[in-house]
Amino acid sequence: MKLSIIIVNYNVSYFLSQTLLSVRRALQKLDAPAEVFVVDNNxxxxxxxxVRARFPEVILLENKHNPGFAKANNQAIRQARGEYILLLNPDTVVEEDTFxxxxxxxxxxxxxxxxxxxxxxGQGKFLPESKRGLPTPRVAFYKVFGLAALFPGSRTFGRYHLCYLDKDQTHEVDVLSGAFMLLRKSALDAVGLLDEDYFMYGEDIDLSYRLTRGGWKNYYFPGTRIIHYKGESTKRTSVNYVFVFYRAMIVFARKHFAPNQAGIFSLLIHLAIWLRAGLAVGRRVLTSxxxxxLDAGLLYGGMYLLKNYWEEYQKQGPADYPSPLMEVVVPAYVLVWLGCAYLSGSYxxxxxxxxxxxxxVVGTVLISAGSNFLESYRYSNALILLGGFWSxxxxxxxxLISHVMRHRNLRLMQSHQKNIAIVGSAEESRRVRHLLETARVQASIVGYVTPVPDPAAPPSRYLLGQLHQLDEIIRIHAxxxxxxCGKDLSATRIISLMIRLPQYPPVAYKILPEDSEYIIGSSSKDAPGEYYALDIALNLFQPQRARTKRLLDVLTSLGLLLAAPALVWFALEKVxxxxxxxxxxVGRRTWVGLRHTDASRRTTPAVLSPADATDTVAAPLPEATRRRLExxxxxxxxxSTDLNILVRRFRWLGQE
Structure with a gap:
């Protein structure tokens, strides 16, 4: 057996199918026996x-829990018979000559x-983690404090990603990436398998280091290329990624560095964790x-001008409003207006x-009604109406101003439709068109570009041209x-086109794998992969419905707490x-939600399920029926559905 390929998968079915298709094609060029393992982590x-339906040749190992990346790989390595063992990520595409x-x-x-x-x-840009240096305390310091990013070509500061080495030349390197890690079986036998102390991340650094300490060499080989849709199983910009990755670095330091070095390294890593986590959280908060x-500031400023105008030209009686108007009342007005606007879906x-x-309008009505109950803070209904209009x-x-500055047009109410072209045969382009229409993708499908001219084919108004005209087609059709289309173009051809095509204007690339119903792509190395799939639109996950549901939860919880002295006695579980x-x-539970379906992972844990409304002790519903009801x-x-279930299952509100 020449080669054993091991792919650990966790909830990336669409990307895994594309990877396995590219693996199948590449094995045809190997001219030597090979085997493929997929280890699924539940x-x-x-x-x-x-995998069972489409890739019967694959050796499938099913875990009933998620033991982590290292343990899952080791499961297959112990069964592998190949002279070489390849650890391959499930969100990759390999060229036909890669193996x-x-x-x-x-x-x-x-x-x-x-x-x-x-x-x-996913856009054909080189990933610097293809070649890496050993993350010593000094290298980690340069990385954490941004010196590596400021001076990437420096042999001193750029050692983390070895940016001073030519990416088109073969080099000896310290660290290999776990996304594509080809290992000699005899070397693994000598230095040991992946260290299972690492759950995810760090195990590739650890194994690379043990290989070099064992007298072996690690090579960066640019003679073939792969696509790696970064960030599928975990998102690289998430707080979770920051903690998992940097804690793995601490495990590595404690294992391989001297105590004093490990202490310095650990301090740097902890500092990096909080810096990166803080930046990740801060970026999200600021964006939202x-x-x-900005709206609040504009509303307050406008109310200040309106107040001054009204005092000067319209107000009857004493000239000036008292200070609480601008210090307390107007901020409360702004809060109500923006709160109602937010709940209405304005953002x-x-x-x-x-x-x-x-x-x-709803906010203005609430403010007007509320001011009648607060005699000491009642000022001018005219100001409230003018403030509502100003808002x-x-x-x-x-x-509108932001839209004009960005798009140079006044079509604010019109969502921008993407212009899409298909590179593939007429038959496959029709299939892409059908998939996009079925998935309700908001896009204008301009036409298709044929990879191989067919003189016998009838003329088509959708044909834009041939591959050598792709640059002009992108420019002319914007x-x-x-x-x-993966059926009509090899992975090598697709990757070559992604690299060759101009970076400006920016064009996103996606791939329709052969016989697949999912169009896959990724906008950058830090963005999660994306795909166009045939999905059901679920009201529950619409932003406005989610806000309404949360507001309903808060109001009902307050009501149930206030009425607890009278109602708690009717509950089966009073505590x-x-x-x-x-x-x-506080948002840790929702009253009604999904308890029996896979989609429950997308929602807050629920106290009750909609299936509970018809479930009885005497005749419990089958699990499949509960999932359909959900x-x-x-x-x-x-x-109203939540309220109905709450009333009907009131006695069970105390269940876990």
Missing amino acids: SVDGSVAM RACCEFLDEHPEGGGLGVKMLD IVPIL DKPFRAWRIVRGI IVVLIGRR LDELIF GYLRNCLRVL LLYAKDYTP
């Missing part, structure tokens, strides 16, 4: 069924214990609250002016996206009743 997205070229290179370099290749992201803060995409009008003008006007009221109030609930969700 996925819930149908990965196991997909042949890599095995030939190691055949010619018997001192090589491991090998990595040139990796590209800056527009709201959702795509923009709709009626959402702003609806929210501000509508500001919220719509700010968005394309936003290209979809490559649980009070505990659940508090949990729902799907219907998610698809047609309305707040």
